[in-house]
Each structure stands twice: as structure tokens, then as C-alpha cells.
Amino acid sequence: MTRSIDHSPDVVVVGAGIAGLSVAQRAAARGLRPLVLDGGDLAGGATHVAAGMLAPVAEAAFGEGALLELNLAAAARYPAWVDELTELGGRDPGYRRSGTLLVARDRDQAEALEREADFRRQNGLAVERLTPSRARGVEPALAPTIRLAFSAPDDHAVDPRALTAALLAAIDRGGGEVRAGVRVRELLVESDRVAGVRLQDESELRAGAVVVAAGARSGQLGGLPEHARVPVRPVKGQLLRLRDPAGPGLLDRVLRTEECYVVPRGDGRYVLGATTEERGFDETVTAGALHDLLRDAVEVLPGLAELEVLEASAGLRPGTPDNAPALGPGALAGLHWATGHYRHGILLAPLTGDLVVAGLLGEPVDERFSPTRFAAGVTA
Amino acid sequence: MTRSIDHSPDVVVVGAGIAGLSVAQRAAARGLRPLVLDGGDLAGGATHVAAGMLAPVAEAAFGEGALLELNLAAAARYPAWVDELTELGGRDPGYRRSGTLLVARDRDQAEALEREADFRRQNGLAVERLTPSRARGVEPALAPTIRLAFSAPDDHAVDPRALTAALLAAIDRGGGEVRAGVRVRELLVESDRVAGVRLQDESELRAGAVVVAAGARSGQLGGLPEHARVPVRPVKGQLLRLRDPAGPGLLDRVLRTEECYVVPRGDGRYVLGATTEERGFDETVTAGALHDLLRDAVEVLPGLAELEVLEASAGLRPGTPDNAPALGPGALAGLHWATGHYRHGILLAPLTGDLVVAGLLGEPVDERFSPTRFAAGVTA
Known part of the structure; x- marks a missing residue:
């Protein structure tokens, strides 16, 4: 039921929701070989249910200045991103001004x-x-x-179901791979470094980096020491x-x-x-x-x-505890996060891809959304 | 997808809702060979949606004395009927006092x-x-x-989905046959007599009698002269x-x-x-x-x-125009009706079987619910 992988992937993305797919699309566009795994359906979970409002103005809240800035940047990025997806995959992402x-x-x-x-x-x-x-x-x-x-x-607004279909097509054309029904049981941690994932069937899949994009279940993935988790x-x-x-x-x-x-x-x-x-x-x-x-x-x-x-x-x-996303490198080498989007997962999709892939490539990322900011012991 | 019929049926019942199934069960119990045909699912339509209240008292209405009498008789008949179904088919009909x-x-x-x-x-x-x-x-x-x-x-109250499953089992054990996905296009009328049905695929199925139990679509069946229709x-x-x-x-x-x-x-x-x-x-x-x-x-x-x-x-x-059912022989020889139950299809099921099969066997039936009472030209 799944294609075999000729080469081991550069990055394994755990979760085929809007966050994981956005990361995979951007990773493929920047020359990486991403493999996305999801224990359930592709673009299921919250992504399948989401309404798709792209509403940084309506969602602006007192005391969330950094998030407002991120949301505005994401909204500004949308037109070019949906054009890119349409061109890459040939499917209309359902963006509506x-x-x-x-x-x-x-x-x-x-x-x-x-x-x-x-x-x-x-x-x-x-x-x-x-x-x-x-x-x-x-x-x-x-x-x-x-x-x-x-x-x-x-x-x-955008239609999240049309958007994820467009993303899947773009990933496919870009050389990335996405598999449904493959459940990741835990991350493989070796010498304080994440080296891949262990699947539900006990098989191991090694990769240079792992991105946790498992939505509301991101905090429950096995294998991580407590200090390296993001509370979701x-x-x-x-x-x-x-x-x-x-x-x-x-x-x-x-x-x-x-x-x-x-x-x-x-x-x-x-x-x-x-x-x-x-x-x-x-x-x-x-x-x-x-x-x-x-x-x-x-x-x-x-x-x-x-x-x-x-x-x-x-x-x-x-x-997350501050309701802002966790984007970029985590507390262990090889560990990256694309989660905690709360009400903004669809809106933040293009920037999620940009930021997380920048982190994968060792480029500087916005520290305000660092997944390590919860390490002081705050829990959800 | 359908079993072949060894012998032509004594009676074709058009519609596998609660009315048609009740008629078929009673017909089989009284020695007839019924064949029930339905263009859709078995026990679909209104039967699948019905709540299953058996409420002659709550439903009693001013000016509907005959219907109240029928409803009370049906409610009184229920306990013995569900016992009979349970014994015949081995399934619990979901009756609840x-x-x-x-x-x-x-x-x-x-x-x-x-x-x-x-x-x-x-x-x-x-x-x-x-x-x-x-x-x-x-x-x-x-x-x-x-x-x-x-x-x-x-x-x-009774659970209509459990009840129809019990009815189907009882019909099966009793030698009747029920087929889903077989749409009757029209009745075959020959010399002022209904001689069978013509299916959607143009094939003909001959039978000694036809019972129209097609729920809200009972009035739309082709082949009948206007004066012989029941307006539903x-x-x-x-x-x-x-x-x-x-x-x-x-x-x-x-x-x-x-x-x-x-x-x-x-x-x-x-x-x-x-x-x-x-x-x-x-x-x-x-x-x-x-x-x-x-x-x-x-x-x-x-x-x-x-x-x-x-x-x-x-x-x-x-x-129907008077919201009471049409039960028994119609305006043509070989034509019988089990329809027009309005809000009372589940409640009236046991009596629908009793009355319509009595009519099929030439026994006297309650004329107050005669399908011919609308022939004066009243239309729905």
C-alpha cells in the first residue's frame, strides 16, 4: 500500500495536517527530500475540520503583538504562496479574497x-x-x-480541503512523499540527538531530522525526554x-x-x-x-x-501555554517543531513552511516562536 | 446480485419499508409466497428515519375517531406481534414499554x-x-x-431499525423474498386487472396480485389509470x-x-x-x-x-387527503394498497399486515380505510 523509498529521506515529518504538509512542500522546494507520515488520513484531524479564515485583523488580540505580526506576515504571504502551489501542482487551492x-x-x-x-x-x-x-x-x-x-x-479565506489537496499535488510533483496510515510510535533519540522515528510496527526509519507536526497530539509522541517536549x-x-x-x-x-x-x-x-x-x-x-x-x-x-x-x-x-505556535529547532539536535498553531494553523501555513525549513537548513529563525521557550517547566 | 425465483410469487409487494415488510411477513405466515421489491435500500425511506413512537393516546386527534380506533387496535396487537417476530426470526424487534x-x-x-x-x-x-x-x-x-x-x-415505542431487521429475518425464515435495488417502473394492467409489474430494466414480473407499499411515492407508480390511483x-x-x-x-x-x-x-x-x-x-x-x-x-x-x-x-x-391510511383492495382486480400511513406507519405495521393480507385472501376488510375512497376525484 506504500511506495518504497529509494533513498532515505532528509527529513521525516510526523503528521500530514496543514503544518506537516506546508513544511514538506517548502522542504521539497528547497531541495530536501521530505517524507511525511500520518497514522490517520492525509489532511485529517483539525485540518479537515478547519473553516479556513485568514483573519489576522479580526483575530488580533490585546497582548499578542508578536503573534499579530506573524499572522499579518502570513496573510501577506498567501497570494504568492497559493500561486506557487497552483503552478506546482496544478490544483486550485480555493483562496478567496x-x-x-x-x-x-x-x-x-x-x-x-x-x-x-x-x-x-x-x-x-x-x-x-x-x-x-x-x-x-x-x-x-x-x-x-x-x-x-x-x-x-x-x-x-481559503478552503482547507482544497488547499491541502493542492499541497499534496505540489509535494508529489516536488519529489516529496506522503504516507497515510503509518503511525509513528516514538522518536529515536541517540546521544541527545533525534536520529529518526520508530513506527507502530516497531520498524525504524532513520533521517537527518524529524519535524513534529502532529497537531494536538504533538505533546504525546514517545521517546523524548521531558525537557525536550513542547506542551500542547x-x-x-x-x-x-x-x-x-x-x-x-x-x-x-x-x-x-x-x-x-x-x-x-x-x-x-x-x-x-x-x-x-x-x-x-x-x-x-x-x-x-x-x-x-x-x-x-x-x-x-x-x-x-x-x-x-x-x-x-x-x-x-x-x-500551547501561550497559545502561540512552536516553530523551528527544538531542544535536541535533529528535532524540529511545527505545532501549537491553535486557531491559526491554516493562516500560518506558508510561514510555517518557510520558518521550519529555514531551521532545518540551519538558517536563523524567529526566536519568539522557539519551541524551547516552554522548557522552564511550564506545562499545558 | 439477486436470487432467482423458483416459482412465480403469489404476490409482488412494491416497497420494502415497514408497510411492505409487514405485509410480506403476514402473507408468508398465511401461506402465500410474497416477493418484495425496492428500488433503494431495504427498510430505507421514511422507515429508516422514523422514531418509532407507538402513541395512539398522544396522537389522538379531534375528528379522527376511526383512525384512533385503528391506532389503539394496532398498539394492542404489538406485544403479540413482536413476540411472533422474535420467535420466527430470532431477532429482538426493540419493543420497549x-x-x-x-x-x-x-x-x-x-x-x-x-x-x-x-x-x-x-x-x-x-x-x-x-x-x-x-x-x-x-x-x-x-x-x-x-x-x-x-x-x-x-x-x-419500538426501534424501527431493529424492528425491520427482525421482520426481514422473519420473512426469510417464512419463505418470503425481499430484493433491494430492484426498481418497479410500472404496474402491468391487462383487461382492467393488475397482472404484475414492469421493472426499470423493462423485464416483466407476473403475479396474482400486487401490493403498492411505496410510501410517499405510492401515488407516482406508472401504469395505473387515474381513477385507480391513491393520491399520496x-x-x-x-x-x-x-x-x-x-x-x-x-x-x-x-x-x-x-x-x-x-x-x-x-x-x-x-x-x-x-x-x-x-x-x-x-x-x-x-x-x-x-x-x-x-x-x-x-x-x-x-x-x-x-x-x-x-x-x-x-x-x-x-x-393521503384525509391523512388516514389506504389499506386493502384497490379499484382494479389484483391491485392492493398498503400506504398513506402518514405519522403512523410504525404503529400500524401489525394491522397493515393483517388487513392487507386478509384482502389478498378475499376476506372482508375494514372499509373505512379503503383505498377506493378517494376515487370521487379528490387529489392530494
């Missing part, structure tokens, strides 16, 4: 939204205040009861995938409220998300989550009630 | 429920008034905000199937409100239903329906929010 509307549905939310907008303006981010009638002028399906809206014209916890998100039998037109921009978001794919499909739940490794879809998402979305976008439900799903975001 | 609670969540509903209860008492049906605290004594998960409840101790329209219902990871215990009895019902299977699984929508042959699951069902159910049973969502589905109930 839609812009985003932030909507408040009552006075409290409107006041909070004004403060959020001030904060964004102070950081030089583009947001434009819209009265309810102007907001309904650009998105007529919005409820007449909304109180206020802001436009974030630079926040866009699962943060559950539940989403609904919807379809308008009448085709596109209900909503053009990404819609966000305090409680939910709706991402249009441009073809009549929509993603409604998402809960944020600290419940361990629980991937069940629950009645209460669907209820809350639907209630909150229908209140601002009543026409959503008419949409067909295609899928309800849950995924586990990988969260 | 749970009783039902009718719950009002506000004053208006409480007043309506009092009137409903009076009507039932006048018809000799067992209902018992429960204060909210007594209702919560028997079902502690009920919301403290409910206003009133009535117990209907004789309204029970689809009435859409949407439901959710839920599971309690903690096992059974949240709810023991069937719970009904004006807006929804929750049917416990006794093993931690629950069915939440159902919408009633006149939307033609539309089987999509919609965001608005899931929202409304979840909202209404969580209001009376808050713990339902914690349940896992296993499945959301939609089915089409077969409705």
Missing part, C-alpha cells in the same frame, strides 16, 4: 466592537465602521436587528458545513460575531463555526454545540435557516 | 394540554395529570420550568439521533411537547423529532429544522445539550 464583516447584534456587542476597532486602528490595521443600513447594503441577508458592523477588507493541549472546536440549494448569493464576505462565524466558499457552500472547548481528546459532535452555533448564526443571518446541513464535525486545535 | 410523558412548558401549552387530556379521558384513554414536581419525580432531567405534564402510560403526498420530517456517552439514564419515558418529542431507546440512544413540512420530494436536512428541534428539546430537557449527535436525517411520510 472575500473580506470580512464583524457584526454586533446588540448594544453590548456594539460597544465591545467599537473598542476592538479602536485597538485595530491603533495597530495600523484596516477596519471601516458601517452603520447597520450600510452593512445591509453590502450584505443584504444580514438581520435588520444588527446594531453595528465593521468591515475588515483584508481578512480573507487539545482545544475542541465544532463546526457545521452547509449548502444553499439555490447556489451562491446569501453571503459574500466572511461574517463574524462574538459567538460565531460564517465562511462562504463562493459556490453556495458555507462553514459555520466554531466552539472553543477545553475537553481533552474528545471529538464528539454535541447537541448543545450545534444548537448554540445555529442559534447565534440565525440571529444575524436569518436566511441561514434555509441551508442544507452537509456535515457536522469536531476537531482539536493544538494549543 | 416505556410509557410517555406529555409536557407543557408554558401557560398556553398547559391550557392546551388540559383540553387534550379531557378529550382523551372522554374517549376512555388513560392519562394521568402530573404536577411539575411529580413529573420531575419520575423524570428528574426535566427542566424545572415546565408548567404541567400528563402521563400516557400505554404509549410505548410527501410530508417531510427531520430528526436527530443522539447518544449519551454516559449511557442510559437521562430519560426513561418518551417525552412529548407541542413542538418535539424525545424517544429513548433504553441504551443511551435517543431520537429527537420531528418537523412536519409540506415541501414536496425534498429530503434535505436543514439548519433551521435542527435549530428548532434542538431549541425546543433543550428547553424541556436541558441535559440533552450534552448528548453526542450521531445522525441528522429527513424522511417523507406518505399522506
